[in-house]
Amino acid sequence: MRPQRLEAALAAFEDPAAKARSLVPLHRAWASTAAIPAPVRPVVARSWQRQSLKNPAIRPLGTGDIVDRRERAAVLSGLVPMLEERLLQLAADAGNELVISDDEGYVLWVAGPSPIRRRSEDIGFVAGARWRETDVGTNGLGAAMAERTPVQIFGPEHAREEQHTWVCTSAPIIEERTGQVLGAITLSGSYRTAHPHTLALVSATAREAACLLAARHDRELHLLAGSVPAPPGRHVLVDAQGWVAHSAGFGVGNRLRLPGNLCAGGTWLPELGAVLAEEVPGGWLLHGGNRETDARLELELAPVPVAVLVQDGQRTEIRLSERHGQILALLVANPEGLDAHGLMEQLPGTTTTVTVRAELSRLRARLGGLIESRPYRLGLPASFRA
Incomplete structure (x- = not known):
């Protein structure tokens, strides 16, 4: 994994109140002219360019829909205990709340001190609300998902004025094997609690989550390889997404591109050519073709x-x-x-x-x-x- 260059919103000994005052004129200039002043941080400037100040009202999902989304996000749900263990106590000590959202930006879990949670309810940062940039403008959660990298959004860097007393530090959880953003973790609170260490903490936790998923997938491939006896001749054993558990006689990488309509029988794959596909529990066994094919x-x-x-x-x-x-x-x-x-x-x-x-x-x-x-x-x- 390439090291990420983290850009905190303010330095360790910088006065948050003074920083917020310096950002107010920049936000007002952008809000009135749509032109982004040069002092605005690049990550914030890109976010301001991506969205409009005219966002619709926040309408959170009902309890049943939240439960459905948690079930849909089964992989992310399995990470919640680890995320809470790593972040929740530290967040509470710093006067922050922990927010976990799914791959579409819907907030599914919120935990932390009651006072900060009551304040977040006033701005609609609650379970069931969707907080992408297109929904609520520039914010930590939305920017992190759009940038695919940890982001800290401070005070008047938020697009909406009701969020100007907040700091949100977010990181996307990215499944390395697919490149898919599964969701995001966010620590949010008063901008007076802002600290660069928060960005490093959230980033490290997101990386740990990605490593846990990668290790889990490796174990699944190992189990698949052990459960299907290796046949004679050229073959490749892959899981349902095409990740290679075992191969013999083929020069293949870590993953094959499987067609969405793959079914048992003779078929053709770009990396392998003519093969015989056999469905096995958890994936496919692809046998090498021979010169006597009728292809x-x-x-x-x-x-x-x-x-x-x-x-x-x-x-x-x-x-x-x-x-x-x-x-x-x-x-x-x-x-x-x-x-x-x-x-x-x-x-x-x-x-x-x-x-x-x-x-x-x-x-x-x-x-x-x-x-x-x-x-x-x-x-x-x-x-x-x-």
């Missing part, structure tokens, strides 16, 4: 180039760029194959064999090893579609 390739050039792989009665369409369509057409027309020089001579606008080889490399990645080399030729029957 064939059909090339359609108009209105846009499309390669159609037909295997076991199933059709897989792969959209191509114009250049890749031209290359594939030459290979279909020359089943005996062409070297890079032969392709260069017949491709319009191509002047070097280096360019040809680069395009072939990209095309072979798209077609999952269907193109052989020395010379370049298709490894299965191919024809043009009318």
Whole structure:
């Protein structure tokens, strides 16, 4: 994971009241002209640019909808005990509350001292409320989700004036294996409690949550690999999202792109080519194909180039760029194959064999090893579609 550059809203010994007074003219200038003054911090300037001061009224969800959203956010729900253990007591000691929101910015858990929670109710920062930037303007939770990085929003950096006495320090929880933002954690309170250490604490907790999820997924893959006996021959065992638990005979990375309509039987995958898919508990076992497959390739050039792989009665369409369509057409027309020089001579606008080889490399990645080399030729029957 790349180290994050954290930018606190104010320095450790900076006077919060003086800082807030210095920000009021900047906010007023932006509110009246929509022009962002130069002294505004870059993260705040980007947030001000993303949204409008005219946000709709906050209408929190009902209790039943909150329960439904907590059940929907099962992965995030499993992290709540750890988040509370790491942050809740420290938040209370600092006069802050702990807020946990889901991937759409809905506040699902709020905990902390009663006085601060009553104050947050006055501005609508309550369970069931959605606090994205488009809902309530610039705020810590919304900015952290939009920026995908920890953010501290102080006093008049908030878009709405009723939030100008607050400081909100937020960090998104990002699942590393998918890059998905699962939610955000926020410590909020009076701007007089602002401190740069809060940003570091929230950031470290979000990273710990991401590491717990990664470790949990590794354990799940290990269990999957142990529960499915390895078959003879080339194969890849993946979970339902395509993450590789075990492989033999294939040079694969950590994850395969599985089509949404994958079903048992013969199929074709870009990274593997022709395979036999077998559904197993928790994922898929993909067996390597062989030369005796009945697969064939059909090339359609108009209105846009499309390669159609037909295997076991199933059709897989792969959209191509114009250049890749031209290359594939030459290979279909020359089943005996062409070297890079032969392709260069017949491709319009191509002047070097280096360019040809680069395009072939990209095309072979798209077609999952269907193109052989020395010379370049298709490894299965191919024809043009009318």
